[in-house]
Amino acid sequence: MIRKIISGNEAVATAVKLARVGLTGIYPITPQTSIIEKLAEMKAQGEIQTEIVRVESEHSAMAATYGAALAGIRAFTATASQGLLYMHEMVWWVAGSRVPVVMVVGTRAVGAPWNIWNEHTDFTSERDSGWIMAFASNPQEALDLTIQAFRISEDERVFLPVMVGMDGFILSHTKTNVLIPDQEQIDDYLPPRRQPYVIDPEDPVEIGNMFPPEGYMKLRESIHLALKNSEDIIRQHGREYNKKVSPMIDYSTLNSSYRLEDADYAVVLMGAWAGDAMEAIDVLREKGIKIGMLRVRYLRPWSEKEIKENLEGKKGVLVVDRSTSFGRGGPLYIEVKSTIQDTEVKDIVTGLGGVTVGKNDMIYLFSKFVEGIKEDVTWYYPKEVGKLDIRTPRDIE
Amino acid sequence: MMSLLLDYQYFPITKPGKGAGGKTGSWRVIKPVIDLSKCIGCKACFMFCPESTIVPKGGKVTVDYEYCKGCGVCSNVCPVKAISMVSET
Ligand code: SF4
Ligand code: SF4
Numbered sequence: 001m002i003r004k005i006i007s008g009n010e011a012v013a014t015a016v017k018l019a020r021v022g023l024t025g026i027y028p029i030t031p032q033t034s035i036i037e038k039l040a041e042m043k044a045q046g047e048i049q050t051e052i053v054r055v056e057s058e059h060s061a062m063a064a065t066y067g068a069a070l071a072g073i074r075a076f077t078a079t080a081s082q083g084l085l086y087m088h089e090m091v092w093w094v095a096g097s098r099v100p101v102v103m104v105v106g107t108r109a110v111g112a113p114w115n116i117w118n119e120h121t122d123f124t125s126e127r128d129s130g131w132i133m134a135f136a137s138n139p140q141e142a143l144d145l146t147i148q149a150f151r152i153s154e155d156e157r158v159f160l161p162v163m164v165g166m167d168g169f170i171l172s173h174t175k176t177n178v179l180i181p182d183q184e185q186i187d188d189y190l191p192p193r194r195q196p197y198v199i200d201p202e203d204p205v206e207i208g209n210m211f212p213p214e215g216y217m218k219l220r221e222s223i224h225l226a227l228k229n230s231e232d233i234i235r236q237h238g239r240e241y242n243k244k245v246s247p248m249i250d251y252s253t254l255n256s257s258y259r260l261e262d263a264d265y266a267v268v269l270m271g272a273w274a275g276d277a278m279e280a281i282d283v284l285r286e287k288g289i290k291i292g293m294l295r296v297r298y299l300r301p302w303s304e305k306e307i308k309e310n311l312e313g314k315k316g317v318l319v320v321d322r323s324t325s326f327g328r329g330g331p332l333y334i335e336v337k338s339t340i341q342d343t344e345v346k347d348i349v350t351g352l353g354g355v356t357v358g359k360n361d362m363i364y365l366f367s368k369f370v371e372g373i374k375e376d377v378t379w380y381y382p383k384e385v386g387k388l389d390i391r392t393p394r395d396i397e
Numbered sequence: 398m399m400s401l402l403l404d405y406q407y408f409p410i411t412k413p414g415k416g417a418g419g420k421t422g423s424w425r426v427i428k429p430v431i432d433l434s435k436c437i438g439c440k441a442c443f444m445f446c447p448e449s450t451i452v453p454k455g456g457k458v459t460v461d462y463e464y465c466k467g468c469g470v471c472s473n474v475c476p477v478k479a480i481s482m483v484s485e486t
Contacts, residue, residue, distance in 0.1 A: 098408050157403055196408045205410045210418040218407055225405040 001246065002180050008139040008171035011178050012078065012104045012164075013038035015146035016050070018186040019102075022073035023051040025064035029083035030116050031168035032106035036078065050076075058083035062090035062103075069099045070207065072198040074150065076101075080168060081108035081122045088126070094161045095130030095223065097208055100153035100195050101161040103131075104146060107271075108168040109353040117354020118168040120271060120323035124299065124331040126163065130223045132230055133299040135165040137256075137274045140178050141249060142166045144241065145297075147186060148251065151237045154194050158230045160223065167272040169354075181245045189244045231301045254303040257310055259285065260292030265370055266311050268336050269320040270296040273357060277320070280362035289370055296332060307339045316344045318369040320362075322351040350380040357382055415464070419448070425467040427482045433457055435479035442471035442480060 006014070012035050016024065026036040042048045051073075053064045061077050068075040079087060084105055094101050107123045109115040120135075127133065132152060136142040142164065149162035166172055197205060211219065231254065238251030250256070258278050260266060267277060274295045284291050294310050311317050317340065321330020328334060333347035348365055351357045361382045429442075436457045443451040443458055450465040451458050460471075472480040 096409060098406075156406075159406065159408075196406070197410055204413050206413055208409045209411060210416060211409065219409050222405055222407040229405070 001182055001185070003177055004180055005175050006139065006178050007034065007173050007175045008136070008142045008166050009034040009106070009173065010038050010175075011139040011143040012146050012166070013042065014178075014180055015143045016076050017042055017048050018181060018183060019074065019076075019147055019150045019190055020187075021048075021050050021076045023053060023065065023068035023075045025053050025055060025061040025068070025075070025077045027055055027058050027061040027079070027083065029058065029080050030106075031108060031118075031172040032078045032080045032083070032104070034172070035104065035106070058087040059090055062087040062094065065101055065103075066090060066094050066097070066099065069094070069101045069195070070097070070199045072193065072195060074100075074154075074193045076103070078104040078106065080106040081110055081116075084122045084126065085110060088129075091126055091129050091131065091161075093208065096219070098159045098196055098223070098226075099161070100150070100159060100193070102146065102149040102153055103161065103163045104142070105163055105165045106168045106172040107165050115353040116168075118170050118322075119352045119354070120165065120167075120321075121352070123163070123165040124323040124325075127299060127331065130160060130227065131300065132158070132160055132162040132227065132234075133165065134162065134297060135270045135299060136171065137270075137272055137295060137297075139171055139174070139176050141297075142171060143178060143180070144246070144249060144251065147181075147190065147245070148234075148237055148241055150193075151190055151241075152230060152234055155230075155233050155237070156194060156196075157233055158226055159196050160226055160230065165271070170272040179246055179248060185245045189241060227301050231303055231305075234298065234301070253306060254298040254301070255306050255310070256295045256297055258293040258295070260294060260310055262290060263292030264290040264315045265318070265366075266292055266294055266314045266316075267318045267320060267366060267369075268294045268296065268311070268332060269322075270299070270332060271322060273320075273322070273351065273362075276357070276359045277362050277366075279359045280366055283359075283363055284366055284370075289367070291366055291370065299332075299335075302335055302339070304339050307336065311336070311340050312343055314343055316346065316369065318366065319345060319347045320351075320365070321347060321349045324349060324352065346378075348378050348380050350382070355382060419464055421462075421464055421466055425465070426484065426486055427467045427469065428462060428465060428485055429460055429467070429469070429471050429480045430483045431458060431460065432479045432481070435477050436475075437477055437479075439476060441474045441476060445470050445474045 065077040319333040329347040450461040
């Protein structure tokens with residue numbers, strides 16, 4: 001293993017290389033572009049054998065990846081924001097076909113209006129598609145989770161695609177120290193690809209053609225059960241990763257906690273700003289406030305067991321969402337609230353469209369929460385928002 | 398294909414075969430009729446039929462009327478005009 005200072009995107013490209021991916025369907029979209037640029041560079045230098053297929057849209061990027069996966073090739077793609085929305089239809093086809101695929105989403109706000117900065121709404125909006133959904137909180141995790149994603153996706157008890165989210169710019173473009181596993185370690189961890197069926201001219205099959213209602217529903221239930229069952233399988237492959245590759249980050253659980261055990265209050269969030277939250281928690285702890293954090297690493301499967309074990313019995317739980325479900329709370333909040341019904345759960349939606357929420361904001365939010373805020377959903381703006389100078393159409397005479 | 402022992406795992410694949418979904422029903426108004434004495438067995442109709450309802454058989458072709466939509470493509474491409482479109486009404 002070697003250490004290198006690389007960005008989240010380079011970490012993902014490295015994971016793709018180590019996983020010996022056979023085909024990558026590519027279409028560039030900020031902030032994911034440098035993943036495929038890095039892969040193209042590796043390809044040009046003969047470091048990888050991966051077939052790189054350049055297509056004309058994200059819909060085609062997923063379609064090409066899907067086609068290769070159906071043919072039995074380990075396949076990968078990456079996207080973000082409008083790109084993910086554009087491939088939405090194909091995202092469902094891949095899950096419905098029960099074919100192993102891995103995708104990385106460099107998360108970003110969704111238009112309108114145009115905004116290229118980070119938030120999680122693109123990612124969370126695929127929640128019901130049948131994909132396993134992991135979310136990294138630093139470039140190291142982006143690398144580790146991407147490699148584990150192939151292992152999980154290709155497990156015969158699962159056979160579902162996996163997407164790994166990573167905060168756009170904050171992780172995708174920020175360089176940190178990343179421990180890069182050796183190829184032998186990954187070869188040991190990640191066996192050759194297995195999948196339920198392949199397209200084969202000698203033994204033709206029809207994929208995803210018309211199914212009558214009961215058959216269709218049975219297939220849906222099968223996805224549901226495979227997703228639920230993947231919970232233990234993710235832990236199992238996580239432990240194996242810790243043993244065979246690196247013990248640095250504990251992957252034996254679906255979620256990660258910080259100073260939670262003896263905490264009276266808990267905050268729940270997902271992604272890169274967990275680092276700011278941890279620093280804020282340290283500050284509050286020094287002031288005598290017993291607060292801890294649960295970081296959601298897997299949005300799907302949603303581990304009710306872990307959420308209950310970690311959060312039930314707390315005096316209060318604050319969910320900080322970087323994502324929206326308009327007219328309701330944040331998506332994480334809805335999940336948490338429906339899991340722990342007897343505990344008080346509050347929600348803050350913030351950090352949308354690249355709004356910076358740092359350690360001091362977290363300190364402010366957490367202390368306010370401990371003091372007791374009344375509203376269920378609060379939209380938090382770290383800075384004052386000036387009067388929005390947005391034009392309204394003039395009257396037509 | 399690997400054998401899967403897990404009882405909850407189902408996959409949306411089927412073996413190719415006639416399905417109930419694409420049957421023509423009662424709405425077709427003209428149908429292709431092949432004059433086998435003229436047919437030279439070139440299989441152009443088989444290649445062009447958008448419904449795959451031309452069935453090659455013993456060097457010549459027949460039509461699967463259960464699925465034929467009566468579009469007339471076969472009749473148009475036949476180089477020896479062996480297929481005539483006949484009214485069904
Ligand atoms: S009429 Fe159309 S559908 Fe019927 S056999 Fe000819 S080409 Fe096929
Ligand atoms: S196109 Fe005409 S000649 Fe050729 S196989 Fe069909 S019916 Fe026969």
